[in-house]
Amino acid sequence: MMHGARKIAVVGAGPSGLYATAELLRRDGGVNVALFDRLPVIGGLARFGVSPDHAQRRRMIAVYDRLAVASGRFDFHGHVDIGGALTHDMLRRHHDAVIYAAGASSDRQLGIAGETLPGSHAATEFVGWYNAHPDHAHRQYRFDHERAVVVGNGNVALDIARMLLLDPRTLRKTDIADHALQALAGSRIREVVVLGRRGPAQAAFTAPELLELCEQDEFDVIVEGVEAPPAAMNGDALRLQLLDELRRRPARHEKRLRLRFQASPTEILGDGAVNAVRIVDNELVLRDGVVVAQATTRSEIIEAGLVLRSIGYRGVPMPGLPFDAAAGVIPNRDGRVIGDDAAPLAGVYVTGWLKRGPRGVIGTNKQCANQTVRAVLDDLHGGALPACAADPDDFAMLLQRHAPERVDHAGWRRIDDHERQLGAAAGRPRIKLAGMNALLAAAAAPAVRAA
Amino acid sequence: MAYVIVGSCVNDAACVDVCPVNCIHPTPAEPGFATADMLFIDPQICIDCNACAEACPIDAIYRDHDLPDAMRRYKAINAELAAARRS
Numbered sequence: 001m002m003h004g005a006r007k008i009a010v011v012g013a014g015p016s017g018l019y020a021t022a023e024l025l026r027r028d029g030g031v032n033v034a035l036f037d038r039l040p041v042i043g044g045l046a047r048f049g050v051s052p053d054h055a056q057r058r059r060m061i062a063v064y065d066r067l068a069v070a071s072g073r074f075d076f077h078g079h080v081d082i083g084g085a086l087t088h089d090m091l092r093r094h095h096d097a098v099i100y101a102a103g104a105s106s107d108r109q110l111g112i113a114g115e116t117l118p119g120s121h122a123a124t125e126f127v128g129w130y131n132a133h134p135d136h137a138h139r140q141y142r143f144d145h146e147r148a149v150v151v152g153n154g155n156v157a158l159d160i161a162r163m164l165l166l167d168p169r170t171l172r173k174t175d176i177a178d179h180a181l182q183a184l185a186g187s188r189i190r191e192v193v194v195l196g197r198r199g200p201a202q203a204a205f206t207a208p209e210l211l212e213l214c215e216q217d218e219f220d221v222i223v224e225g226v227e228a229p230p231a232a233m234n235g236d237a238l239r240l241q242l243l244d245e246l247r248r249r250p251a252r253h254e255k256r257l258r259l260r261f262q263a264s265p266t267e268i269l270g271d272g273a274v275n276a277v278r279i280v281d282n283e284l285v286l287r288d289g290v291v292v293a294q295a296t297t298r299s300e301i302i303e304a305g306l307v308l309r310s311i312g313y314r315g316v317p318m319p320g321l322p323f324d325a326a327a328g329v330i331p332n333r334d335g336r337v338i339g340d341d342a343a344p345l346a347g348v349y350v351t352g353w354l355k356r357g358p359r360g361v362i363g364t365n366k367q368c369a370n371q372t373v374r375a376v377l378d379d380l381h382g383g384a385l386p387a388c389a390a391d392p393d394d395f396a397m398l399l400q401r402h403a404p405e406r407v408d409h410a411g412w413r414r415i416d417d418h419e420r421q422l423g424a425a426a427g428r429p430r431i432k433l434a435g436m437n438a439l440l441a442a443a444a445a446p447a448v449r450a451a
Numbered sequence: 452m453a454y455v456i457v458g459s460c461v462n463d464a465a466c467v468d469v470c471p472v473n474c475i476h477p478t479p480a481e482p483g484f485a486t487a488d489m490l491f492i493d494p495q496i497c498i499d500c501n502a503c504a505e506a507c508p509i510d511a512i513y514r515d516h517d518l519p520d521a522m523r524r525y526k527a528i529n530a531e532l533a534a535a536r537r538s
Contacts, residue, residue, distance in 0.1 A: 056509050057459055057461055059508060059510060060463065060508040060509050063508035064508065206488035207458075207488045208458025208459070208460070208489055209458075211458055211524060211525075211528075212458060238488070238528065239488075360485060361461050361462050362461035362462070362463065363460075363463035363464055367484075
Protein backbone atom coordinates (compact mmCIF):
# COMPACT_ATOMS: atom_id res chain seq x y z
CA MET A 1 0.00 0.00 0.00
CA MET A 2 1.23 3.43 -0.95
CA HIS A 3 1.48 5.91 1.91
CA GLY A 4 -0.56 9.09 1.52
CA ALA A 5 -2.57 7.70 -1.37
CA ARG A 6 -6.31 8.23 -1.76
CA LYS A 7 -8.26 5.20 -0.57
CA ILE A 8 -11.10 3.75 -2.64
CA ALA A 9 -13.26 0.86 -1.46
CA VAL A 10 -15.00 -1.34 -4.04
CA VAL A 11 -17.81 -3.57 -2.71
CA GLY A 12 -18.36 -6.74 -4.71
CA ALA A 13 -15.60 -8.79 -6.37
CA GLY A 14 -17.53 -9.86 -9.46
CA PRO A 15 -16.78 -8.64 -13.00
CA SER A 16 -18.06 -5.11 -12.24
CA GLY A 17 -15.95 -4.73 -9.12
CA LEU A 18 -12.91 -6.19 -10.89
CA TYR A 19 -13.33 -3.86 -13.86
CA ALA A 20 -13.74 -0.83 -11.57
CA THR A 21 -10.70 -1.87 -9.54
CA ALA A 22 -8.49 -2.38 -12.59
CA GLU A 23 -9.59 0.89 -14.18
CA LEU A 24 -9.01 2.91 -10.98
CA LEU A 25 -5.51 1.48 -10.60
CA ARG A 26 -4.71 1.96 -14.29
CA ARG A 27 -6.02 5.52 -14.54
CA ASP A 28 -4.57 6.91 -11.33
CA GLY A 29 -1.22 5.96 -9.83
CA GLY A 30 -2.16 7.79 -6.63
CA VAL A 31 -4.99 5.58 -5.43
CA ASN A 32 -5.13 2.42 -3.35
CA VAL A 33 -8.07 0.09 -3.88
CA ALA A 34 -9.59 -2.20 -1.26
CA LEU A 35 -11.92 -4.78 -2.84
CA PHE A 36 -14.54 -6.32 -0.56
CA ASP A 37 -16.77 -9.34 -1.02
CA ARG A 38 -19.11 -11.11 1.34
CA LEU A 39 -17.68 -14.40 0.05
CA PRO A 40 -14.04 -15.42 0.53
CA VAL A 41 -13.41 -15.66 -3.24
CA ILE A 42 -12.96 -13.32 -6.18
CA GLY A 43 -15.17 -13.70 -9.25
CA GLY A 44 -18.82 -13.06 -8.39
CA LEU A 45 -21.00 -14.26 -11.25
CA ALA A 46 -17.93 -15.06 -13.36
CA ARG A 47 -17.38 -17.84 -10.83
CA PHE A 48 -20.93 -18.56 -9.69
CA GLY A 49 -23.02 -17.59 -12.71
CA VAL A 50 -21.02 -18.53 -15.82
CA SER A 51 -21.92 -22.05 -16.87
CA PRO A 52 -19.40 -24.82 -16.01
CA ASP A 53 -19.11 -25.74 -19.69
CA HIS A 54 -18.22 -22.10 -20.46
CA ALA A 55 -15.33 -21.95 -18.02
CA GLN A 56 -13.21 -20.14 -20.61
CA ARG A 57 -15.17 -17.03 -19.65
CA ARG A 58 -14.03 -17.40 -16.04
CA ARG A 59 -10.50 -16.59 -17.17
CA MET A 60 -11.27 -12.90 -16.88
CA ILE A 61 -11.17 -13.33 -13.10
CA ALA A 62 -7.48 -14.27 -13.05
CA VAL A 63 -6.58 -11.63 -15.66
CA TYR A 64 -8.08 -8.67 -13.80
CA ASP A 65 -7.09 -10.06 -10.40
CA ARG A 66 -3.49 -10.24 -11.62
CA LEU A 67 -3.64 -6.71 -13.03
CA ALA A 68 -4.84 -5.41 -9.67
CA VAL A 69 -2.18 -7.27 -7.71
CA ALA A 70 0.57 -6.11 -10.09
CA SER A 71 -0.23 -2.49 -9.21
CA GLY A 72 1.04 -3.02 -5.68
CA ARG A 73 -1.80 -0.79 -4.50
CA PHE A 74 -4.51 -3.41 -4.06
CA ASP A 75 -6.00 -5.31 -1.12
CA PHE A 76 -8.73 -7.97 -1.09
CA HIS A 77 -10.98 -8.36 1.95
CA GLY A 78 -13.10 -11.47 1.43
CA HIS A 79 -15.86 -12.80 3.69
CA VAL A 80 -16.66 -9.28 4.88
CA ASP A 81 -20.34 -8.42 4.86
CA ILE A 82 -20.65 -4.72 4.01
CA GLY A 83 -24.03 -3.48 5.14
CA GLY A 84 -24.07 -6.26 7.72
CA ALA A 85 -21.39 -6.49 10.40
CA LEU A 86 -19.44 -3.68 8.76
CA THR A 87 -21.79 -0.80 7.94
CA HIS A 88 -21.72 1.54 4.98
CA ASP A 89 -20.94 4.44 7.34
CA MET A 90 -17.88 2.67 8.76
CA LEU A 91 -16.61 1.94 5.27
CA ARG A 92 -17.32 5.44 3.96
CA ARG A 93 -15.66 7.11 6.97
CA HIS A 94 -12.40 5.27 6.31
CA HIS A 95 -12.22 5.77 2.53
CA ASP A 96 -12.16 8.72 0.16
CA ALA A 97 -14.81 7.03 -1.95
CA VAL A 98 -16.84 3.82 -1.99
CA ILE A 99 -18.02 2.10 -5.19
CA TYR A 100 -20.82 -0.42 -4.87
CA ALA A 101 -20.63 -3.26 -7.38
CA ALA A 102 -22.78 -5.76 -5.52
CA GLY A 103 -24.74 -6.91 -8.57
CA ALA A 104 -28.24 -8.34 -8.58
CA SER A 105 -28.37 -11.40 -6.36
CA SER A 106 -32.11 -11.94 -6.24
CA ASP A 107 -34.51 -13.02 -8.96
CA ARG A 108 -37.73 -11.87 -10.55
CA GLN A 109 -40.80 -13.94 -9.83
CA LEU A 110 -43.60 -15.08 -12.09
CA GLY A 111 -46.44 -14.09 -9.79
CA ILE A 112 -48.57 -17.12 -10.68
CA ALA A 113 -50.28 -19.76 -8.55
CA GLY A 114 -48.13 -22.72 -7.50
CA GLU A 115 -44.87 -20.81 -7.81
CA THR A 116 -43.81 -21.73 -4.27
CA LEU A 117 -44.52 -25.48 -4.60
CA PRO A 118 -41.54 -27.78 -3.97
CA GLY A 119 -40.03 -28.41 -7.41
CA SER A 120 -40.55 -24.80 -8.53
CA HIS A 121 -37.36 -22.80 -8.07
CA ALA A 122 -35.44 -19.72 -9.12
CA ALA A 123 -32.80 -20.17 -11.81
CA THR A 124 -30.44 -18.03 -9.71
CA GLU A 125 -30.53 -20.67 -6.96
CA PHE A 126 -30.20 -23.59 -9.34
CA VAL A 127 -27.25 -21.98 -11.13
CA GLY A 128 -25.67 -21.22 -7.74
CA TRP A 129 -26.20 -24.86 -6.77
CA TYR A 130 -24.39 -26.37 -9.75
CA ASN A 131 -21.66 -23.72 -9.48
CA ALA A 132 -21.01 -24.50 -5.79
CA HIS A 133 -22.18 -21.13 -4.41
CA PRO A 134 -21.99 -21.38 -0.60
CA ASP A 135 -25.54 -19.98 -0.28
CA HIS A 136 -26.98 -22.66 -2.55
CA ALA A 137 -24.73 -25.73 -2.30
CA HIS A 138 -27.03 -27.37 0.25
CA ARG A 139 -30.11 -27.27 -2.00
CA GLN A 140 -31.72 -30.44 -3.31
CA TYR A 141 -33.56 -30.91 -6.56
CA ARG A 142 -35.56 -33.86 -7.83
CA PHE A 143 -34.49 -35.46 -11.07
CA ASP A 144 -36.63 -38.61 -10.72
CA HIS A 145 -38.98 -37.50 -13.52
CA GLU A 146 -38.63 -37.08 -17.25
CA ARG A 147 -39.35 -33.44 -17.96
CA ALA A 148 -38.23 -30.05 -16.68
CA VAL A 149 -39.63 -26.68 -17.75
CA VAL A 150 -37.49 -23.55 -17.81
CA VAL A 151 -39.46 -20.31 -17.96
CA GLY A 152 -37.66 -17.61 -19.93
CA ASN A 153 -35.31 -18.08 -22.86
CA GLY A 154 -32.19 -16.07 -22.17
CA ASN A 155 -28.68 -17.50 -22.06
CA VAL A 156 -29.13 -18.62 -18.43
CA ALA A 157 -32.14 -20.70 -19.47
CA LEU A 158 -30.04 -22.42 -22.14
CA ASP A 159 -27.20 -22.95 -19.63
CA ILE A 160 -29.64 -24.74 -17.33
CA ALA A 161 -31.03 -26.82 -20.17
CA ARG A 162 -27.53 -28.00 -21.12
CA MET A 163 -26.69 -28.88 -17.51
CA LEU A 164 -29.88 -30.97 -17.33
CA LEU A 165 -29.30 -32.72 -20.66
CA LEU A 166 -25.56 -33.16 -21.15
CA ASP A 167 -24.06 -36.57 -20.48
CA PRO A 168 -22.46 -36.85 -17.01
CA ARG A 169 -19.20 -37.78 -18.77
CA THR A 170 -19.29 -34.40 -20.50
CA LEU A 171 -20.16 -32.59 -17.28
CA ARG A 172 -17.29 -34.31 -15.52
CA LYS A 173 -14.86 -32.47 -17.81
CA THR A 174 -16.14 -29.16 -16.43
CA ASP A 175 -15.83 -27.50 -13.02
CA ILE A 176 -19.46 -28.26 -12.12
CA ALA A 177 -19.91 -28.77 -8.37
CA ASP A 178 -19.28 -32.33 -7.23
CA HIS A 179 -22.68 -32.58 -5.52
CA ALA A 180 -24.40 -31.45 -8.75
CA LEU A 181 -22.41 -33.91 -10.85
CA GLN A 182 -23.49 -36.75 -8.58
CA ALA A 183 -27.14 -35.69 -8.47
CA LEU A 184 -27.35 -35.19 -12.23
CA ALA A 185 -25.67 -38.54 -12.93
CA GLY A 186 -28.82 -40.18 -11.54
CA SER A 187 -31.20 -37.90 -13.42
CA ARG A 188 -34.09 -39.40 -15.40
CA ILE A 189 -34.83 -36.12 -17.20
CA ARG A 190 -35.19 -36.70 -20.94
CA GLU A 191 -36.74 -33.45 -22.04
CA VAL A 192 -36.29 -29.80 -21.12
CA VAL A 193 -38.87 -27.32 -22.38
CA VAL A 194 -37.64 -23.74 -22.59
CA LEU A 195 -40.54 -21.29 -22.70
CA GLY A 196 -40.31 -17.88 -24.36
CA ARG A 197 -43.29 -15.56 -24.18
CA ARG A 198 -42.48 -13.89 -27.50
CA GLY A 199 -41.18 -15.19 -30.84
CA PRO A 200 -37.74 -16.32 -32.02
CA ALA A 201 -36.88 -12.83 -33.31
CA GLN A 202 -37.39 -11.40 -29.80
CA ALA A 203 -35.67 -14.24 -27.91
CA ALA A 204 -33.16 -13.20 -25.27
CA PHE A 205 -30.50 -15.83 -26.01
CA THR A 206 -27.54 -14.88 -28.20
CA ALA A 207 -26.39 -16.41 -31.49
CA PRO A 208 -23.25 -18.10 -30.05
CA GLU A 209 -25.42 -20.05 -27.60
CA LEU A 210 -27.50 -21.34 -30.51
CA LEU A 211 -24.43 -22.22 -32.53
CA GLU A 212 -23.25 -24.22 -29.54
CA LEU A 213 -26.55 -26.13 -29.60
CA CYS A 214 -25.93 -26.79 -33.31
CA GLU A 215 -22.43 -28.12 -32.64
CA GLN A 216 -23.25 -30.50 -29.78
CA ASP A 217 -24.23 -34.09 -30.44
CA GLU A 218 -25.78 -35.22 -27.18
CA PHE A 219 -29.40 -34.13 -27.41
CA ASP A 220 -31.88 -33.00 -30.07
CA VAL A 221 -33.09 -29.44 -30.26
CA ILE A 222 -36.68 -29.04 -31.32
CA VAL A 223 -37.69 -25.57 -32.46
CA GLU A 224 -41.37 -24.85 -32.61
CA GLY A 225 -42.32 -22.14 -35.11
CA VAL A 226 -39.55 -20.23 -36.93
CA GLU A 227 -40.05 -17.94 -39.88
CA ALA A 228 -37.48 -17.93 -42.71
CA PRO A 229 -34.44 -15.78 -41.89
CA PRO A 230 -34.23 -12.41 -43.62
CA ALA A 231 -31.46 -11.96 -46.18
CA ALA A 232 -29.51 -9.19 -44.45
CA MET A 233 -27.02 -10.54 -41.96
CA ASN A 234 -26.99 -9.13 -38.46
CA GLY A 235 -27.11 -10.60 -34.98
CA ASP A 236 -30.85 -11.20 -35.16
CA ALA A 237 -30.65 -12.71 -38.64
CA LEU A 238 -27.89 -15.05 -37.49
CA ARG A 239 -30.06 -16.21 -34.59
CA LEU A 240 -32.98 -16.92 -36.89
CA GLN A 241 -30.76 -18.70 -39.38
CA LEU A 242 -29.37 -20.96 -36.65
CA LEU A 243 -32.85 -21.68 -35.31
CA ASP A 244 -33.93 -22.61 -38.80
CA GLU A 245 -30.95 -24.93 -39.12
CA LEU A 246 -31.82 -26.61 -35.81
CA ARG A 247 -35.42 -27.00 -36.92
CA ARG A 248 -34.40 -28.88 -40.07
CA ARG A 249 -32.34 -31.46 -38.22
CA PRO A 250 -33.68 -34.97 -37.91
CA ALA A 251 -34.20 -36.23 -34.36
CA ARG A 252 -31.61 -38.81 -33.39
CA HIS A 253 -31.03 -38.66 -29.64
CA GLU A 254 -32.83 -39.98 -26.63
CA LYS A 255 -32.82 -36.56 -24.93
CA ARG A 256 -34.19 -33.32 -26.29
CA LEU A 257 -34.41 -29.60 -25.69
CA ARG A 258 -37.66 -28.05 -26.84
CA LEU A 259 -37.54 -24.34 -27.60
CA ARG A 260 -41.14 -23.33 -27.31
CA PHE A 261 -41.98 -19.81 -28.41
CA GLN A 262 -45.00 -17.59 -27.80
CA ALA A 263 -46.09 -19.35 -24.62
CA SER A 264 -46.36 -18.20 -20.99
CA PRO A 265 -46.99 -20.20 -17.81
CA THR A 266 -50.25 -19.31 -16.09
CA GLU A 267 -50.19 -21.80 -13.21
CA ILE A 268 -47.85 -24.35 -11.69
CA LEU A 269 -49.78 -27.44 -10.74
CA GLY A 270 -49.12 -30.12 -8.16
CA ASP A 271 -50.30 -31.71 -4.96
CA GLY A 272 -47.51 -31.10 -2.48
CA ALA A 273 -44.94 -30.88 -5.29
CA VAL A 274 -44.83 -29.74 -8.90
CA ASN A 275 -46.21 -32.18 -11.45
CA ALA A 276 -47.24 -29.92 -14.34
CA VAL A 277 -47.34 -26.40 -15.74
CA ARG A 278 -50.34 -24.83 -17.42
CA ILE A 279 -49.28 -22.63 -20.30
CA VAL A 280 -51.15 -20.29 -22.59
CA ASP A 281 -50.25 -19.58 -26.22
CA ASN A 282 -49.45 -15.95 -26.99
CA GLU A 283 -49.94 -13.94 -30.13
CA LEU A 284 -47.58 -11.13 -30.97
CA VAL A 285 -48.91 -7.62 -31.33
CA LEU A 286 -47.13 -4.34 -32.00
CA ARG A 287 -47.63 -1.81 -29.22
CA ASP A 288 -45.87 1.57 -29.43
CA GLY A 289 -43.36 0.04 -31.82
CA VAL A 290 -42.56 -2.86 -29.49
CA VAL A 291 -43.51 -6.47 -30.14
CA VAL A 292 -45.43 -7.68 -27.11
CA ALA A 293 -46.96 -11.03 -26.20
CA GLN A 294 -50.71 -11.16 -25.73
CA ALA A 295 -52.37 -14.25 -24.30
CA THR A 296 -54.81 -16.16 -26.47
CA THR A 297 -57.48 -18.55 -25.18
CA ARG A 298 -55.48 -21.65 -26.20
CA SER A 299 -53.94 -23.34 -23.20
CA GLU A 300 -52.16 -26.61 -22.55
CA ILE A 301 -50.83 -28.60 -19.62
CA ILE A 302 -47.23 -29.80 -19.73
CA GLU A 303 -46.29 -32.48 -17.22
CA ALA A 304 -43.06 -31.67 -15.44
CA GLY A 305 -41.36 -32.47 -12.15
CA LEU A 306 -39.12 -29.39 -12.08
CA VAL A 307 -39.90 -25.79 -13.00
CA LEU A 308 -37.13 -23.20 -13.03
CA ARG A 309 -37.96 -19.54 -13.53
CA SER A 310 -35.25 -17.73 -15.44
CA ILE A 311 -36.86 -14.39 -16.20
CA GLY A 312 -34.17 -12.14 -14.81
CA TYR A 313 -32.01 -11.23 -11.87
CA ARG A 314 -32.95 -8.49 -9.46
CA GLY A 315 -30.87 -6.11 -7.35
CA VAL A 316 -31.33 -6.03 -3.59
CA PRO A 317 -31.05 -2.91 -1.40
CA MET A 318 -27.77 -2.11 0.36
CA PRO A 319 -28.47 -1.10 3.99
CA GLY A 320 -27.82 2.62 4.46
CA LEU A 321 -28.12 3.48 0.76
CA PRO A 322 -31.04 4.70 -1.36
CA PHE A 323 -32.73 2.11 -3.56
CA ASP A 324 -35.09 2.22 -6.52
CA ALA A 325 -37.27 -0.78 -5.74
CA ALA A 326 -39.12 -0.66 -9.07
CA ALA A 327 -35.93 -0.90 -11.11
CA GLY A 328 -33.90 -2.90 -8.58
CA VAL A 329 -31.02 -0.43 -8.75
CA ILE A 330 -29.33 2.23 -6.64
CA PRO A 331 -30.41 5.60 -8.10
CA ASN A 332 -27.44 7.32 -9.71
CA ARG A 333 -26.21 9.75 -12.34
CA ASP A 334 -23.28 8.40 -14.35
CA GLY A 335 -22.44 6.23 -11.35
CA ARG A 336 -22.78 8.95 -8.67
CA VAL A 337 -25.32 7.73 -6.13
CA ILE A 338 -28.08 10.28 -5.64
CA GLY A 339 -30.29 10.73 -2.61
CA ASP A 340 -34.01 11.45 -2.30
CA ASP A 341 -33.37 15.14 -3.05
CA ALA A 342 -31.64 14.13 -6.33
CA ALA A 343 -28.35 15.53 -5.00
CA PRO A 344 -25.29 13.26 -5.14
CA LEU A 345 -24.16 11.54 -1.95
CA ALA A 346 -20.56 12.70 -1.66
CA GLY A 347 -18.09 9.88 -2.20
CA VAL A 348 -20.63 7.12 -2.91
CA TYR A 349 -20.80 5.46 -6.32
CA VAL A 350 -22.31 2.43 -8.00
CA THR A 351 -21.45 0.31 -11.03
CA GLY A 352 -22.61 -2.79 -12.87
CA TRP A 353 -26.02 -4.41 -12.49
CA LEU A 354 -26.73 -2.49 -9.28
CA LYS A 355 -26.28 0.70 -11.34
CA ARG A 356 -28.08 -0.02 -14.59
CA GLY A 357 -30.08 -3.21 -13.98
CA PRO A 358 -29.27 -6.84 -14.81
CA ARG A 359 -28.56 -6.46 -18.52
CA GLY A 360 -25.65 -7.17 -20.83
CA VAL A 361 -22.79 -9.63 -20.82
CA ILE A 362 -19.63 -9.67 -18.69
CA GLY A 363 -17.81 -7.09 -20.82
CA THR A 364 -20.73 -4.66 -20.82
CA ASN A 365 -19.75 -3.98 -17.23
CA LYS A 366 -16.35 -2.68 -18.30
CA GLN A 367 -17.75 0.37 -20.08
CA CYS A 368 -20.14 0.84 -17.17
CA ALA A 369 -17.27 0.69 -14.65
CA ASN A 370 -15.15 3.06 -16.72
CA GLN A 371 -17.93 5.66 -16.55
CA THR A 372 -18.20 5.32 -12.77
CA VAL A 373 -14.41 5.49 -12.35
CA ARG A 374 -14.33 8.71 -14.41
CA ALA A 375 -16.89 10.20 -12.00
CA VAL A 376 -14.84 9.09 -8.97
CA LEU A 377 -11.57 10.50 -10.29
CA ASP A 378 -13.21 13.74 -11.48
CA ASP A 379 -14.65 14.26 -8.00
CA LEU A 380 -11.41 13.24 -6.30
CA HIS A 381 -9.30 15.68 -8.30
CA GLY A 382 -11.93 18.39 -8.78
CA GLY A 383 -12.10 19.13 -5.07
CA ALA A 384 -15.54 17.58 -4.55
CA LEU A 385 -14.10 15.04 -2.11
CA PRO A 386 -11.99 16.13 0.85
CA ALA A 387 -9.14 13.76 1.64
CA CYS A 388 -10.08 11.05 4.08
CA ALA A 389 -8.27 11.75 7.33
CA ALA A 390 -9.09 8.47 9.08
CA ASP A 391 -6.19 6.45 10.47
CA PRO A 392 -5.66 3.20 8.50
CA ASP A 393 -4.87 1.43 11.77
CA ASP A 394 -8.34 2.28 13.03
CA PHE A 395 -9.89 0.62 9.99
CA ALA A 396 -7.69 -2.44 10.47
CA MET A 397 -9.03 -2.69 14.02
CA LEU A 398 -12.58 -2.21 12.79
CA LEU A 399 -12.11 -5.05 10.33
CA GLN A 400 -10.61 -7.22 13.04
CA ARG A 401 -13.56 -6.57 15.30
CA HIS A 402 -16.41 -6.84 12.77
CA ALA A 403 -14.95 -9.36 10.34
CA PRO A 404 -12.70 -11.64 12.38
CA GLU A 405 -12.93 -14.36 9.71
CA ARG A 406 -11.80 -12.03 6.96
CA VAL A 407 -9.97 -13.76 4.08
CA ASP A 408 -7.19 -11.70 2.52
CA HIS A 409 -5.75 -12.06 -0.96
CA ALA A 410 -3.27 -14.72 0.11
CA GLY A 411 -6.20 -16.68 1.54
CA TRP A 412 -8.11 -16.42 -1.73
CA ARG A 413 -5.00 -17.60 -3.56
CA ARG A 414 -4.82 -20.63 -1.28
CA ILE A 415 -8.47 -21.46 -2.05
CA ASP A 416 -7.80 -21.08 -5.77
CA ASP A 417 -4.67 -23.28 -5.65
CA HIS A 418 -6.41 -25.86 -3.48
CA GLU A 419 -9.34 -26.18 -5.89
CA ARG A 420 -7.03 -26.55 -8.88
CA GLN A 421 -4.99 -29.22 -7.10
CA LEU A 422 -8.14 -31.14 -6.14
CA GLY A 423 -9.18 -30.95 -9.79
CA ALA A 424 -5.79 -32.09 -11.07
CA ALA A 425 -5.89 -35.12 -8.75
CA ALA A 426 -9.30 -36.08 -10.15
CA GLY A 427 -8.60 -35.31 -13.79
CA ARG A 428 -10.91 -32.30 -13.74
CA PRO A 429 -10.10 -28.61 -14.39
CA ARG A 430 -11.05 -27.64 -10.84
CA ILE A 431 -13.12 -28.95 -7.99
CA LYS A 432 -14.82 -26.08 -6.25
CA LEU A 433 -15.13 -26.14 -2.50
CA ALA A 434 -18.85 -25.96 -1.92
CA GLY A 435 -19.32 -25.03 1.71
CA MET A 436 -18.27 -21.90 3.56
CA ASN A 437 -16.41 -23.99 6.17
CA ALA A 438 -14.38 -25.75 3.47
CA LEU A 439 -13.56 -22.42 1.81
CA LEU A 440 -12.44 -20.85 5.08
CA ALA A 441 -10.37 -23.91 6.00
CA ALA A 442 -8.61 -23.82 2.63
CA ALA A 443 -8.00 -20.09 2.99
CA ALA A 444 -6.34 -20.71 6.35
CA ALA A 445 -4.29 -23.79 5.49
CA PRO A 446 -2.45 -24.32 2.22
CA ALA A 447 -1.84 -28.06 2.48
CA VAL A 448 -3.81 -30.37 0.16
CA ARG A 449 -4.46 -33.70 1.76
CA ALA A 450 -3.51 -36.65 -0.40
CA ALA A 451 -6.56 -38.41 -1.82
CA MET B 452 -5.53 -14.99 -43.28
CA ALA B 453 -7.11 -13.19 -40.41
CA TYR B 454 -7.94 -13.53 -36.76
CA VAL B 455 -11.41 -14.67 -35.71
CA ILE B 456 -13.49 -13.93 -32.62
CA VAL B 457 -15.47 -16.93 -31.35
CA GLY B 458 -18.70 -17.28 -29.43
CA SER B 459 -17.21 -17.23 -25.94
CA CYS B 460 -16.58 -13.49 -26.51
CA VAL B 461 -17.86 -11.47 -23.53
CA ASN B 462 -17.60 -8.04 -25.21
CA ASP B 463 -14.75 -6.96 -22.93
CA ALA B 464 -13.37 -4.97 -25.90
CA ALA B 465 -9.75 -5.16 -24.70
CA CYS B 466 -9.10 -6.23 -28.33
CA VAL B 467 -10.64 -3.02 -29.68
CA ASP B 468 -8.21 -0.96 -27.58
CA VAL B 469 -5.13 -2.65 -29.03
CA CYS B 470 -6.12 -3.20 -32.68
CA PRO B 471 -3.80 -1.01 -34.79
CA VAL B 472 -6.13 -0.97 -37.81
CA ASN B 473 -9.51 -0.63 -36.04
CA CYS B 474 -10.94 -3.74 -37.66
CA ILE B 475 -12.88 -4.98 -34.60
CA HIS B 476 -16.55 -4.01 -34.25
CA PRO B 477 -18.78 -2.89 -32.78
CA THR B 478 -16.49 -0.70 -30.67
CA PRO B 479 -17.85 0.59 -27.35
CA ALA B 480 -18.33 3.95 -29.11
CA GLU B 481 -20.41 2.48 -31.93
CA PRO B 482 -24.16 1.95 -31.87
CA GLY B 483 -25.09 -1.64 -31.24
CA PHE B 484 -22.25 -2.36 -28.81
CA ALA B 485 -24.56 -2.64 -25.81
CA THR B 486 -26.73 -5.24 -27.52
CA ALA B 487 -24.11 -7.03 -29.63
CA ASP B 488 -24.12 -10.83 -29.23
CA MET B 489 -20.36 -10.79 -29.78
CA LEU B 490 -17.64 -8.67 -31.38
CA PHE B 491 -16.17 -9.57 -34.77
CA ILE B 492 -13.03 -8.98 -36.81
CA ASP B 493 -13.20 -7.69 -40.38
CA PRO B 494 -10.97 -10.18 -42.26
CA GLN B 495 -10.49 -7.74 -45.15
CA ILE B 496 -8.77 -5.26 -42.84
CA CYS B 497 -7.09 -7.52 -40.25
CA ILE B 498 -3.29 -7.51 -40.64
CA ASP B 499 -2.64 -10.66 -38.57
CA CYS B 500 -0.67 -8.81 -35.90
CA ASN B 501 -1.90 -11.02 -33.00
CA ALA B 502 -2.37 -8.02 -30.68
CA CYS B 503 -6.07 -8.80 -30.11
CA ALA B 504 -5.42 -12.44 -29.28
CA GLU B 505 -2.86 -11.40 -26.69
CA ALA B 506 -5.17 -8.80 -25.18
CA CYS B 507 -8.29 -10.98 -24.94
CA PRO B 508 -8.79 -11.82 -21.23
CA ILE B 509 -10.59 -15.08 -22.04
CA ASP B 510 -8.68 -16.29 -25.10
CA ALA B 511 -11.66 -16.00 -27.42
CA ILE B 512 -9.62 -14.95 -30.48
CA TYR B 513 -7.93 -17.45 -32.82
CA ARG B 514 -5.91 -17.29 -36.00
CA ASP B 515 -8.31 -18.70 -38.58
CA HIS B 516 -6.05 -21.70 -39.28
CA ASP B 517 -6.00 -22.58 -35.59
CA LEU B 518 -9.76 -22.56 -34.97
CA PRO B 519 -10.89 -25.65 -33.04
CA ASP B 520 -13.37 -27.81 -34.99
CA ALA B 521 -16.40 -26.78 -32.96
CA MET B 522 -15.62 -23.11 -33.72
CA ARG B 523 -14.81 -23.31 -37.44
CA ARG B 524 -18.01 -21.58 -38.40
CA TYR B 525 -16.95 -18.40 -36.68
CA LYS B 526 -14.64 -17.62 -39.59
CA ALA B 527 -17.64 -17.21 -41.88
CA ILE B 528 -19.68 -15.53 -39.15
CA ASN B 529 -16.97 -12.86 -38.59
CA ALA B 530 -16.74 -12.30 -42.35
CA GLU B 531 -20.52 -12.06 -42.78
CA LEU B 532 -21.01 -9.71 -39.84
CA ALA B 533 -18.19 -7.54 -41.21
CA ALA B 534 -19.68 -7.54 -44.72
CA ALA B 535 -23.09 -6.59 -43.32
CA ARG B 536 -21.52 -3.70 -41.43
CA ARG B 537 -19.69 -2.42 -44.53
CA SER B 538 -22.79 -2.59 -46.74
